[in-house]
Amino acid sequence: MxxxxxxxxxxxxxxxxxxxxxxxxxxxxxxxxxxxxxxxxxxxxxxxxxxxxxxxxxxxxxxxxxxxxxxxxxxxxxxxxxxxxxxxxxxxxxxxxxxxxxxxxxxxxxxxxxxxxxxxETFGGKHPGPVNHPLTMMESASETIHDNLNEITEHQTHYKLSEASGRIFGEELNNRVTVLSLSETLAILIIGVGQIVVLRNFFTDKQGGR
Incomplete structure (x- = not known):
């Protein structure tokens, strides 16, 4: 974590x-x-x-x-x-x-x-705005690839954030479950030992009364 x-x-x-x-x-x-x-x-x-x-x-x-x-x-x-x-x-x-x-x-x-x-800025470092000449096929394809890569990067960022948030939540939940399990185990041991002590004292008192 x-x-x-x-x-x-x-x-x-x-x-x-x-x-x-x-x-x-x-x-x-x-x-x-x-x-x-x-x-x-x-x-x-x-x-x-x-x-x-x-x-x-x-x-x-x-x-x-x-x-x-x-x-x-x-x-x-x-x-x-x-x-x-x-x-x-x-x-x-x-x-x-x-x-x-x-x-x-x-x-x-x-x-x-x-x-x-x-x-x-557009691909190649040129600022967006009116173009004085038609884009060549290579320039047009480069612009399209550049826009698609930007969109992919944005989606990847959101996926990474969601994954990190889910991972942290899962680890926190795991820690809480571990602590709760240890607490329940300790409580069971204490109750078990307490019951044994109480029962032992009960039968010891009866034997002393005879």
């Missing part, structure tokens, strides 16, 4: 052209915020999932710059396991995503999130 946890806690923080994804541990009674600069008119997508810990829930608030320098709350959720948002920034500035686990007094959470801003 610890190997799997350390694998996700030390998961690569991947900085792509316009996106990054991160897996981190959020202790109980703690709050973590992540920031990035986004230009006006940029479309952004934020997705998160609680992999393990407690009831698999966390509070999330996404903030952005407002008028006169005030911070504006774009989205706010309470005790959710996973969610996905899309928005277009009206103002250029610093945006933040804050995860809050202050409602939990003992459960650490492991959380994955993916934050994409803007359009991804």
């Amino acid at each position: 610890w190997t799997l946890l350390s694998l996700f806690i030390s998961c690569l923080q991947l900085y792509l052209i316009n996106a990054y994804e991160f897996t981190f541990e959020l202790p109980d009674n703690k709050k973590n915020c992540y920031f990035r600069l986004i230009d006006k008119g940029t479309e952004s997508k934020f997705e998160f999932q609680v992999i393990s810990g407690g009831n698999y829930d966390v509070d999330l608030t996404i903030n952005g710059p407002g008028e006169r320098g005030k911070e504006l709350v774009l989205f706010s959720l309470r005790q959710k396991q996973f969610e996905s948002f899309k928005w277009i920034s009206n103002i250029s500035g610093e945006y933040s995503a804050c995860f809050n686990n202050e409602f939990s007094s003992f459960s650490h959470k492991i959380i994955y999130f993916d934050w994409v801003s803007g359009e991804e």
Whole structure:
């Protein structure tokens, strides 16, 4: 279990052209915020999932710059396991995503999130936009393969998260069953020894009475 946890806690923080994804541990009674600069008119997508810990829930608030320098709350959720948002920034500035686990007094959470801003570069490093010349068959095929690979990567990420969440839940359940079984075994031994002692004392008293 610890190997799997350390694998996700030390998961690569991947900085792509316009996106990054991160897996981190959020202790109980703690709050973590992540920031990035986004230009006006940029479309952004934020997705998160609680992999393990407690009831698999966390509070999330996404903030952005407002008028006169005030911070504006774009989205706010309470005790959710996973969610996905899309928005277009009206103002250029610093945006933040804050995860809050202050409602939990003992459960650490492991959380994955993916934050994409803007359009991804096309295959070959060219930015999307109007093309001045028709694409060749090779370029068109490359674009299609590139899009399909991106989609496959996204599906693989979700499958890995689901597998990790199920694995951790299974191991926690196994530990609980093991502890419960040991407790029941110990209780049976104590009750058995107690019954033997009581019966022995009972017959000893009778023999003494004669």
